[in-house]
Amino acid sequence: MTSKFQPRFSSDLPPPAKRWNGFPRYNFVGGHNDASEVPVDELIAAAGSVLAREGRTLAYYGLESGAQGYLPLRRLISAQLTDRAKMRVGEDDILLTSGSLQALDLVFEAFLEPGDTVIIEEACYGGTLSRLQRLGVTYIGIEVDQDGMKTGQLAEVLGELEAKGQNPKLIYTIPTVQNPTGTVMSEARRIELLALAGNYDLPVFEDDCYADLQWDGERPPSIRALEQRGADSGRVIYCGSFSKTVAPALRVGYLVADWPVLSRLLPLKTDAGSGALEQMVLAEYGAQRFDGHVADLSAVLKEKAELMAASLAEQFGTQVEFTAPRGGIFMWVTFPEEVDTTSLAAAALEEGVEINPGVEWSVDPGYGRRRARLCFGSATKQEISEGIARLADICHKHTGIPARSGNVER
Amino acid sequence: MTSKFQPRFSSDLPPPAKRWNGFPRYNFVGGHNDASEVPVDELIAAAGSVLAREGRTLAYYGLESGAQGYLPLRRLISAQLTDRAKMRVGEDDILLTSGSLQALDLVFEAFLEPGDTVIIEEACYGGTLSRLQRLGVTYIGIEVDQDGMKTGQLAEVLGELEAKGQNPKLIYTIPTVQNPTGTVMSEARRIELLALAGNYDLPVFEDDCYADLQWDGERPPSIRALEQRGADSGRVIYCGSFSKTVAPALRVGYLVADWPVLSRLLPLKTDAGSGALEQMVLAEYGAQRFDGHVADLSAVLKEKAELMAASLAEQFGTQVEFTAPRGGIFMWVTFPEEVDTTSLAAAALEEGVEINPGVEWSVDPGYGRRRARLCFGSATKQEISEGIARLADICHKHTGIPARSGNVER
Numbered sequence: 076m077t078s079k080f081q082p083r084f085s086s087d088l089p090p091p092a093k094r095w096n097g098f099p100r101y102n103f104v105g106g107h108n109d110a111s112e113v114p115v116d117e118l119i120a121a122a123g124s125v126l127a128r129e130g131r132t133l134a135y136y137g138l139e140s141g142a143q144g145y146l147p148l149r150r151l152i153s154a155q156l157t158d159r160a161k162m163r164v165g166e167d168d169i170l171l172t173s174g175s176l177q178a179l180d181l182v183f184e185a186f187l188e189p190g191d192t193v194i195i196e197e198a199c200y201g202g203t204l205s206r207l208q209r210l211g212v213t214y215i216g217i218e219v220d221q222d223g224m225k226t227g228q229l230a231e232v233l234g235e236l237e238a239k240g241q242n243p244k245l246i247y248t249i250p251t252v253q254n255p256t257g258t259v260m261s262e263a264r265r266i267e268l269l270a271l272a273g274n275y276d277l278p279v280f281e282d283d284c285y286a287d288l289q290w291d292g293e294r295p296p297s298i299r300a301l302e303q304r305g306a307d308s309g310r311v312i313y314c315g316s317f318s319k320t321v322a323p324a325l326r327v328g329y330l331v332a333d334w335p336v337l338s339r340l341l342p343l344k345t346d347a348g349s350g351a352l353e354q355m356v357l358a359e360y361g362a363q364r365f366d367g368h369v370a371d372l373s374a375v376l377k378e379k380a381e382l383m384a385a386s387l388a389e390q391f392g393t394q395v396e397f398t399a400p401r402g403g404i405f406m407w408v409t410f411p412e413e414v415d416t417t418s419l420a421a422a423a424l425e426e427g428v429e430i431n432p433g434v435e436w437s438v439d440p441g442y443g444r445r446r447a448r449l450c451f452g453s454a455t456k457q458e459i460s461e462g463i464a465r466l467a468d469i470c471h472k473h474t475g476i477p478a479r480s481g482n483v484e485r
Numbered sequence: 486m487t488s489k490f491q492p493r494f495s496s497d498l499p500p501p502a503k504r505w506n507g508f509p510r511y512n513f514v515g516g517h518n519d520a521s522e523v524p525v526d527e528l529i530a531a532a533g534s535v536l537a538r539e540g541r542t543l544a545y546y547g548l549e550s551g552a553q554g555y556l557p558l559r560r561l562i563s564a565q566l567t568d569r570a571k572m573r574v575g576e577d578d579i580l581l582t583s584g585s586l587q588a589l590d591l592v593f594e595a596f597l598e599p600g601d602t603v604i605i606e607e608a609c610y611g612g613t614l615s616r617l618q619r620l621g622v623t624y625i626g627i628e629v630d631q632d633g634m635k636t637g638q639l640a641e642v643l644g645e646l647e648a649k650g651q652n653p654k655l656i657y658t659i660p661t662v663q664n665p666t667g668t669v670m671s672e673a674r675r676i677e678l679l680a681l682a683g684n685y686d687l688p689v690f691e692d693d694c695y696a697d698l699q700w701d702g703e704r705p706p707s708i709r710a711l712e713q714r715g716a717d718s719g720r721v722i723y724c725g726s727f728s729k730t731v732a733p734a735l736r737v738g739y740l741v742a743d744w745p746v747l748s749r750l751l752p753l754k755t756d757a758g759s760g761a762l763e764q765m766v767l768a769e770y771g772a773q774r775f776d777g778h779v780a781d782l783s784a785v786l787k788e789k790a791e792l793m794a795a796s797l798a799e800q801f802g803t804q805v806e807f808t809a810p811r812g813g814i815f816m817w818v819t820f821p822e823e824v825d826t827t828s829l830a831a832a833a834l835e836e837g838v839e840i841n842p843g844v845e846w847s848v849d850p851g852y853g854r855r856r857a858r859l860c861f862g863s864a865t866k867q868e869i870s871e872g873i874a875r876l877a878d879i880c881h882k883h884t885g886i887p888a889r890s891g892n893v894e895r
Contacts, residue, residue, distance in 0.1 A: 079718060080688070082719070083596070085596060085597065085598050088749055088753070091748035091749050092751035094577070095547075095553070106546065107545045109544060113544050115536055118543075119533050122532040122533070131520040131523050131525060133525075133734040134520035136733045139507075140505075141507075167504075174756055174757055176757055187495065188495050202755070205755075278493075308490065309492070323544060324545060324758060324761030326760045334504075335501075336492055339492075339498055339501050342500065343498070345586060345612070346584055346586050346587055346590075347586055347728075350735070350762065351736065352735060352762045353761070353762045453545065
């Protein structure tokens, strides 16, 4: 009775969390965004008007809209996706979620069991990898080039699995502004992926949470939109988010699926609805303001991407490689063989520079070990130039790379 | 390729959801609250001032407060719990969650595995029962009287389990304004429960989400507060919510636990934070407004509880039994043996009256089958009198009970 209680946890818990100690000085991790671009005044106006008109509905779980979420926001999303992703979406096809992360959880829980196999991109969002690991699911990575997931390789892998009598459970893809590569899957590849999914009768989970931030080239129709042009239907489950475009701390994402799927996902959402205030304010904020804001934000992010690219070129010369991202907030950087980015990240964090080591964003650790994901969304321009210079110093100190910076030998 | 896709779901999913068709005319289910009592003007003011001052922090996941949630709200909760629950709580002992439902999910996931046994109250929140069922956990119900869970019976049950070599994993209780019975566990029982938990080395999960709405008698110290008076520590995990007091659709709850527990719960919260706007607005709304609001709301709810009690007495005479709730929004009603409340609820819904059948709120279906939970939170006074009259009509039509209403033979 007098001793300190020792809790007995389940056997399969992740390692304990560490206390949060604030952000590092040069923060190139996570999905944070540009603080100066948060549309604060418009959000205040939206909060005031929607609460004045409908604040009393906060007394009801689901805001008198049912478990799928605030109806005016579902209508806004329906209009946006028709416009931006060329997709027909009814308000009843949408489930509002607590960020796109909850959308991942719901779909994975509905479809996946331990021992299942899933097809994903070789470089892939770390939160997807950790979720699949925790579920005891095997994942197979398909290479990504500038046109997105290589569908030729996908066809081979699906054929090999079939020959072994194995059936993957689904194909998960981030086709538009892929995380971490920043690539956009071509329309041709989307059509090929869909045909393969049809041949093997697999659901496709299309994670489009960065798609609104594509600034380079025309946004292709979503895979779900392309499916709607054919006779097949209901195969593609789509998710998106407002966290990347309006503000990360607003936890509003959405799933789009046919009712046979949505009706099975809904009972897994056991939180009695996602945050009402955020749903109401976003709906009130509205389509017109959203479009203008996203255009402004994309321009700012593009400038930052170019600055980070220039800083990397200046500081690392030819010793790092990257493809200019076509949108979003990330750059996927390849270092020389000598650099293990997990060690580099640990050393950099000691000196106030945080980066995401590539192994956490890769299916194959051998592929990921000399890669890193750098977020340019939240750092200021000054922090980007200074932080990349400091990263080069740290990398040089630990690995001898880069040997030169610009015209200066180190 | 041309056929409709048939998704292959996991083998253990709950049944599919049905489309939402709006609320019934007389809504006595769920945890909805009084729409006229939502403090709309204050929430608008709070949203305006907090966003003007700190809106740009929405660009960062976690609002520069880390994964435990918005620091000013944690400070507010710390002060409130010291005042209201007589509990010492530091800001670092708190994890903000998406309603108390997410708190349940996190604690159950951290502690429970299929085949485990949990001790709960015989009449218990339906969402707890469904969670435990889905986790494959066995639960044992302890009877509740006007002083809460019967600790004498708890001692017997723990002894019997020990004799059989079985170790329950935790004790879950809703001690203050118990759902559905509306009772408050006495301080003596709380101390006994804590001693038993110590003897058997069990964690206690104290769900206090209705505690702020106690209107009858003095609120006892929380079980966690009582633990702090002894030498033992860290055994009691506490959760609370703003959904019951400020507005249900605001999805903000909180967990209080020592770091050895919190650090294992945090990695299970994979949603990158709960809704930021709701956290910010609630913190800004503040302690003083909260206290005044809760006093007003409690007075309104008490009147409604008395009206529902009077309506039940008038319409059903001596044929139903209930104890006046000591707070909250629910009444737990016992019908005569002849009434199966699951059938009654189905018949009532057809005629626009919705009630929660007792089996969904009971460990033992035999105990629950003639009981029902009636929420008086959201219905207007007119709806309460009319709805209970209509319920009596429906019940009479289907079971012959009540045979008389007031002085009128049916």
